[in-house]
Amino acid sequence: MSRLKYVLGWSGLAALLLAPGLSAEDSIKWLERMDQATREQSYHGAYVYERSGIFTTQNIWRQVEDGKVHERLVQSAGRHQEWVRRDGRLVCATSLSQGRTPQNIPQLNKNPAGLTDWYGLRVLGDTRIASRPVTVISVQPRDAFRYAYELYLDQETGLLLKSLLVDDGRELLERFQFTTISFDNPSDQDLRPGSSCLELAAAEDVPTDDVNFWEPLWLPPGFTLGHRQVQTLKDSDTRIATQIYSDGLARFTLFIEPLGKDSLAEDLRAQLGPTVAVSRRLVAADDLYLATVVGEIPPITAERIAESLSQAVTGAQP
Amino acid sequence: MRSESLRETLSALMDDEAEQLELRRVLHAGEQDPDVRRSWERYQLARSVMHKEPWQPGVDLSAGIAAALADEPVPAAAPTVAPTRWKMQLGRVAVAASVTLAVLVGVRMVNQEGMPDSSNTMAAIERTAPAAGTSPVTAVPAQARSGAVLAGFTSLADQAEPQPQASGPSAWQEQRIGSYLRRHAENSAQAAPNLVPYARAASLENN
Numbered sequence: 001m002s003r004l005k006y007v008l009g010w011s012g013l014a015a016l017l018l019a020p021g022l023s024a025e026d027s028i029k030w031l032e033r034m035d036q037a038t039r040e041q042s043y044h045g046a047y048v049y050e051r052s053g054i055f056t057t058q059n060i061w062r063q064v065e066d067g068k069v070h071e072r073l074v075q076s077a078g079r080h081q082e083w084v085r086r087d088g089r090l091v092c093a094t095s096l097s098q099g100r101t102p103q104n105i106p107q108l109n110k111n112p113a114g115l116t117d118w119y120g121l122r123v124l125g126d127t128r129i130a131s132r133p134v135t136v137i138s139v140q141p142r143d144a145f146r147y148a149y150e151l152y153l154d155q156e157t158g159l160l161l162k163s164l165l166v167d168d169g170r171e172l173l174e175r176f177q178f179t180t181i182s183f184d185n186p187s188d189q190d191l192r193p194g195s196s197c198l199e200l201a202a203a204e205d206v207p208t209d210d211v212n213f214w215e216p217l218w219l220p221p222g223f224t225l226g227h228r229q230v231q232t233l234k235d236s237d238t239r240i241a242t243q244i245y246s247d248g249l250a251r252f253t254l255f256i257e258p259l260g261k262d263s264l265a266e267d268l269r270a271q272l273g274p275t276v277a278v279s280r281r282l283v284a285a286d287d288l289y290l291a292t293v294v295g296e297i298p299p300i301t302a303e304r305i306a307e308s309l310s311q312a313v314t315g316a317q318p
Numbered sequence: 319m320r321s322e323s324l325r326e327t328l329s330a331l332m333d334d335e336a337e338q339l340e341l342r343r344v345l346h347a348g349e350q351d352p353d354v355r356r357s358w359e360r361y362q363l364a365r366s367v368m369h370k371e372p373w374q375p376g377v378d379l380s381a382g383i384a385a386a387l388a389d390e391p392v393p394a395a396a397p398t399v400a401p402t403r404w405k406m407q408l409g410r411v412a413v414a415a416s417v418t419l420a421v422l423v424g425v426r427m428v429n430q431e432g433m434p435d436s437s438n439t440m441a442a443i444e445r446t447a448p449a450a451g452t453s454p455v456t457a458v459p460a461q462a463r464s465g466a467v468l469a470g471f472t473s474l475a476d477q478a479e480p481q482p483q484a485s486g487p488s489a490w491q492e493q494r495i496g497s498y499l500r501r502h503a504e505n506s507a508q509a510a511p512n513l514v515p516y517a518r519a520a521s522l523e524n525n
Contacts, residue, residue, distance in 0.1 A: 049517035088511030264488030
């Protein structure tokens, strides 16, 4: 076993030394194919999603017609749950927890070639997922501020059939994997929501006046602001400054909301599978705010962003 | 005993396939090696999550298997000393990290109140809190969670317990964090409309 690892390790290294540039170029082409498949491919299939404390199985029907995407997801084990999306936006759901309401967020631009500054890309080889040949792309971070990915792409269509998210301790944080897939166009019948799927009202834009958008002094290299808006939560009219950042692959959201004088908020950190949330209280001009960084980034990254925000606020208003 | 084969035995134990002899081997190894014990706890948690069973962090090798071995000769290293050491270890971690199991399945919250500055904060937390992806339960004090507690379920024992104010985030903030996690998931699903963010967002509805 260890001998095998040794041989594999050295042959892998040799391959890497022989053609590093080529492998990265190939990987970029694969990632571009993946993005294209995400935009254009119709299919139906079943997949599993697993993270700490959760193992779910879902069926999906996806139809792309004239660039319009129509998707229906149905949970296939446990409680019946269903979601219908049009162009990424939730239009109906069997249940929605507080906070998970449709939002008007534009699609963030992707540029796979730009990823190579922050990740080492490599074609690992071929295998099979959902009875289909796939090519495996390794996406390794170049610093400690993001996680590693392994992407399994369908050789014929480029569609992502399996995805692993791994931290720097080689711990698996999340697994997504198709078990069956067919590239036939789903019928209208397949996409029709069930009677328990409740129609959702479109998101309303909240005015942004008087809302403070603070920029953290430190961002992990490669992360840029993709979108900024004001959001509210269902139970309150508190206006929350919401900013979405991405490095082209990983994303985090920065929420800043004003706190009442008697709010019981503390500095804390929460971890949910691959997602971390770090909250910090900020004092700006005698007003108290709660800033929360939420994303699929290592805790240390989220901490540093949140800390730099405190400095930004203190610095701006001494 | 090599740790790889120990893991296999632990796994067999979970499937009720281990022999008496193996039980004793594991019991003995567990006394000497906290890693073995942690593996056992992780398997327990995994099984309880799969079966949606309540999980008791207090149940450990010695306690769980003692009954099975009650009429067997006790191994030389008496299990009276070792369990105490383990419990102390668990308790120490728990006090330092003060972890709360919260509303979302699998969520861990670490109160960072009163932590000095950022560099120290990270070091302290990384040392005491379990790494991402490992069992959250290693940091839960056995005595404080005597009732069955699984993430996602509020135990009556917890509510009845008089908890000092500083021991966990307020109910408001726990809820807020949950809302933010969900909102981020939905934001991401729209910013990058592909299945992984969808599945992530959907997984938050399974409570």
